[in-house]
Amino acid sequence: xxxxxxxxxxxxxxVLVVYPGFxxxxxxxxxxxxxxxxHALAEHGERPFYAVEPVSASGGxxxxxxxxxxxxxPLSSLARGRIGTLxxxxxxxxxxxxxxxxxxxxxxxPRLARRSTRFGSVCAGTFVLASLGLIDGRCxxxxxxxxxxxxxxxxxxxxxxxxxxxxxxxxxxxxxxTTGIDMxxxxxxxxxxxxxxxRIAKRLVLYARRPxxxxxxSPLLHVQVKAEDPFAELIDWMKDNLDQPLDVxxxxxxxxxxxxxxxxxxxxxxxxxxxxFVESIRVEAAQMLLDKKxxxxxxxxxxxxxxxxxxxxxxxxxxxxxxxxxxxxxxx
Numbered sequence: 001x002x003x004x005x006x007x008x009x010x011x012x013x014x015v016l017v018v019y020p021g022f023x024x025x026x027x028x029x030x031x032x033x034x035x036x037x038x039h040a041l042a043e044h045g046e047r048p049f050y051a052v053e054p055v056s057a058s059g060g061x062x063x064x065x066x067x068x069x070x071x072x073x074p075l076s077s078l079a080r081g082r083i084g085t086l087x088x089x090x091x092x093x094x095x096x097x098x099x100x101x102x103x104x105x106x107x108x109x110p111r112l113a114r115r116s117t118r119f120g121s122v123c124a125g126t127f128v129l130a131s132l133g134l135i136d137g138r139c140x141x142x143x144x145x146x147x148x149x150x151x152x153x154x155x156x157x158x159x160x161x162x163x164x165x166x167x168x169x170x171x172x173x174x175x176x177x178t179t180g181i182d183m184x185x186x187x188x189x190x191x192x193x194x195x196x197x198x199r200i201a202k203r204l205v206l207y208a209r210r211p212x213x214x215x216x217x218s219p220l221l222h223v224q225v226k227a228e229d230p231f232a233e234l235i236d237w238m239k240d241n242l243d244q245p246l247d248v249x250x251x252x253x254x255x256x257x258x259x260x261x262x263x264x265x266x267x268x269x270x271x272x273x274x275x276x277f278v279e280s281i282r283v284e285a286a287q288m289l290l291d292k293k294x295x296x297x298x299x300x301x302x303x304x305x306x307x308x309x310x311x312x313x314x315x316x317x318x319x320x321x322x323x324x325x326x327x328x329x330x331x332x
Contacts (some may be wrong), residue, residue, distance in 0.1 A: 012191065014052045015112065018072060018100065021095030022066035026122040027054065030087060036200040037192070038204050049191070050084075057162040065091060066203075075108035085187065086116040090143070090177075092125025100131050110134060118187070120172030122180035128152040129173075138168045141323040143176035155221035231255065231269055238278065242285055243306045246278045278304075283318060284309060290327040299323070 014034055016027050037046035056062045059074030088109070090096065090222060099105055099189040105128070113119045113134050123128050126142040129135045136156040141147065147161035152256075160166060164175035165183035174183040189197035231294050234255050238246055251274060252262035265276060270277050282303040290297045315323045 011051045012084045012263045019099040022089045022091045024066045026089035029181040030184040083116040086119035087120040087127035088126045088128045096124045118170040140173040
């Protein structure tokens with residue numbers, strides 16, 4: 001197929017490697033994206049392009065962490081033929097540890113990786129690839145809670161704890177669970193075009209296609225996961241009013257606290273000073289808006305970083321590049 005049309009004479013073989021206790025969404029999410037791509041092709045009168053094959057060490061039924069069982073083929077059945085995409089799904093630490101000790105998995109995965117156009121992992125599947133030395137020297141990611149452990153255990157890796165997914169050459173790794181969907185949408189965009197990926201996202205009723213550079217653990221989420229956060233309502237208001245003055249006097253008044261008390265309590269609750277937190281959520285919003293066809297002037301105004309030179313100054317300080325260059329490098 002070319003990116004201008006949808007004629008694809010060859011089938012792209014997708015192999016999803018599972019093992020007992022695997023995270024079901026790590027497998028079903030990517031599989032659904034590939035299946036939706038085939039559905040989109042059928043609507044254009046074209047044949048399916050992706051052929052998804054769940055495999056395991058010995059084949060047969062494999063139970064996921066949710067109790068749903070998936071029927072698989074044995075790894076040894078893939079002894080011949082080219083593989084388009086090979087993905088190792090994730091699981092919790094106990095089940096990943098068991099997979100690392102599976103002799104057939106360790107014997108066959110390196111062989112299959114060498115015969116794959118691209119290979120990678122979803123979530124903690126990165127640990128499986130790392131244990132086999134398949135991603136040494138590469139930039140990778142995994143679930144935010146396991147990034148420090150991955151970096152410590154495998155120092156030959158460059159671990160990015162922020163990215164939703166990373167493409168380093170023909171190696172693709174993603175963060176936790178639903179980010180496997182984002183990663184595979186990017187694969188489809190590479191195989192076809194961004195328009196195809198956009199249609200799939202719409203069909204799956206996704207809120208948005210998230211680019212790989214978006215942080216997997218945003219400032220807002222960081223606060224939301226803290227128990228009994230005293231500023232939850234205030235932060236909800238802040239994210240909906242980024243174009244308003246969000247200085248300490250204004251926020252302290254809204255919170256009903258003195259400026260000194262507000263600064264101390266907000267910093268303790270969020271782990272950041274109010275000014276740093278406000279800048280972080282503004283930058284996060286700007287990153288998302290840069291994926292849309294909006295002028296820098298409009299984006300700067302919407303996120304409260306006007307005029308545009310102020311937005312540029314913040315991006316250069318945070319990312320070492322201008323918003324314009326950031327948009328070019330991370331264009332969907």
